[in-house]
Amino acid sequence: MKLNYKEKLKHPVFKVTRDIITTEGLESYVIGGFVRDLILDRPSKDIDIVVVGNGLELAEKVAEKLRVKKVTTFKSFGTAHFNYKDLDIEFVGARKESYQRDSRKPIVEDGTLDEDQKRRDFSINALALSLHEDNFGDLIDPFNGIEDLEKGIIRTPLDPETTYSDDPLRMLRAIRFATQLDFKIEIKSLNAIKENAERLSIISAERISEELNKIILSDTPSRGFKLLNSTHLLHQFFPEMVNLSGVETINGHSHKDNFYHTLEVLDNIAEHTDDLWLRWAAIMHDIAKPPTKRYNEKIGWTFHGHEDLGAKMVPKIFRRMKLPMDHKMKYVQKLVRLHLRPISLVKGDVTDSAIRRLLNEAGDDIEDLMLLCNADITSKNDFKVKKYRNNFKKVEEKLKSVEEKDSVRNFQPPIDGQLIMETFDIKPCGEIGTIKNRIKEAILEGKIQNDYEEAFQMMLKLGEELGLKR
Structure with missing residues (x-):
């Protein structure tokens, strides 16, 4: 049965493109993520249109009809794009690609729609809808992408070994889509990612961090990190987090697995905030536990000073991963350094003096710090969790009353x-x-x-x- 999505292609750009290509006898299709999200009923701001022919010329003609004044062209890539009614619309000529071992940048040649779909990363991103008048809205699905959407599967159109070796960034994209869409990665594809994990070395730190941040901003980021860890991709760019894994036992004393604890904290905080850097603070809060781990026969395992060492590790990790070194890094560093302070107040007497000091050091980030500390309660003991949460409420109430009375948040002494x-x-x-x-x-x-x-x-x-x- 031939599916038809004509009714869903009501945006003016599709109608204008249809009229132009029908008149000129061209083939053109909307392809990739927009089609995937259209079928999944997810919002999408990006429209990719592929034309069998010259994408730059078609972009100029469509833009003229829509009265768009500025079209940005990239002649070496054969692409052009413009913004229209808060959408980013890109035109590209259909192409085929070949790769060299030491680069993810392909050698590009003009191609057919079939060849263009074969070069796509996943079957669900190879879906295309025709824009020609004769078959407007017809779905072209050579790799059963619709079936994969229905089953919730991430699968490559061609052999995954080739797909991932050619462009290793696709491995991160596979995990990102699996995390965002709550899909499973096909087992053959998952094995190929693990086999090619070291190929990630040819990908820039900026591109890796871009995909990682999208995983971190998903609804349940722990799913992505578990996949990154099991496929050994995480080992390639974030060894400090990998080192959190594992449990050691001496004389019956065990410590918790700090990798999975960190993921719990990350998921907990993701329920309350979409702030990327607060989520990064959750990821980094215990990052220095491995180097500070010590065993004491009387009290068991300790991680003394992990908050201070962790704060020192933040800029080094951010610099290596090409994350911003501005106030965002300093914000994460501050929360890592202070994340034990509210907990120590919960355990001891909540004095006005201790509250003033915390308010002064945390400043305007005090609410975020308290959110992080609440997320850090991951005990399986419900009584313990309830007790901590009740105590945190007392600390929050004390913070509010001291702040109202003494105004010490971010204060500078009145004498200079x-x-x-x-x-x-x-x-x-x-x-x-x-x-x-x-x-x-x-x-x-x-x-x-x-x-x-x-x-x-x-x-x-x-x-x-x-x-x-x-």
Whole structure:
């Protein structure tokens, strides 16, 4: 039975393309992800149109009819695209590809629709809908992509060994689509990924991170990381995370598998936020546990200082993976460094002083830090989880009341170095830093209010103790 998707192709770009190619006797098809998402009833902002012939010329003609002024062309790739009504529309000539062993960049030649579909990464991305008037909306599905969509399977059109060896980025894309769509990767394809894992070395760190971030932003990112780990792709670009795997037992003392714990934390936080960098903080929060792991006969396993070492590891990992080295990295670093602080408050007495210090260090990221700490509760003991969550509520309430009372979030002492120099008629020196730090500590300890007059009086007293004269 021939399926027809004519009713779903109502966007003006399809109608204009239909009219032009029918008049000029051309073949053209909407292909790839847009067709896949159309069938799955998922939103899509990208439309790929392939033409058996010159894609650049067709793009210019369609853009003119739609009154689009700017068309971006890439002559060396034979592609052109433009934006129209918040959609990105790309035109390309049908092509066939061949690869060299040391590069994922193909040698491209003009080809037929059949050859173009064969070069696609997966059967579900090789689906095409005709745009010619005579068979407008007819589905061309040479690799049973529809059946794979129905069964939830990721499968390559050709032999997976060849597909993945030619372009190793497709291995990451397979895992990304399996994670986003909640599909299974065909076993033959899964084995081929594992066999070709080391081929990932020819892929740039930027492209790897781009796919990884899409996995991290999926609804259940742990699915992707489990696949990355089992296929050994993760070993190629994120060995620190692989090192979290495994459980060691000595004298009946075992520690939890920190790889799977990290994935639980990641899934927990994914239920509450789409913020990529907060999800990265979840991934990195225990990253330094392997190098800080020690065994103590009396208390078992310890990971002392893993939060501080983890914070130091963040920029190194971000730099290697070509992730941003700006405020986003510093944000992740801060949350990793502070992630144990609220937990220590839960275990001990929640003093105003401890709360002030946490508020001052976390600043505007305090809510994100508390979200991370709540996600970090992964015990199988329901009573323990309930107890921790109740205690966290008390900490959150205390945070709110102290913040309202003392306004110490991101605060700077009301006395600055300039005022100290003018008051005591001195030039820049160590005593200025001493006075400022002592005043700040006094405010955090609650000995004085975060108030100019109280701070000024303390400054005078400290100056006198340090031998400074007004």
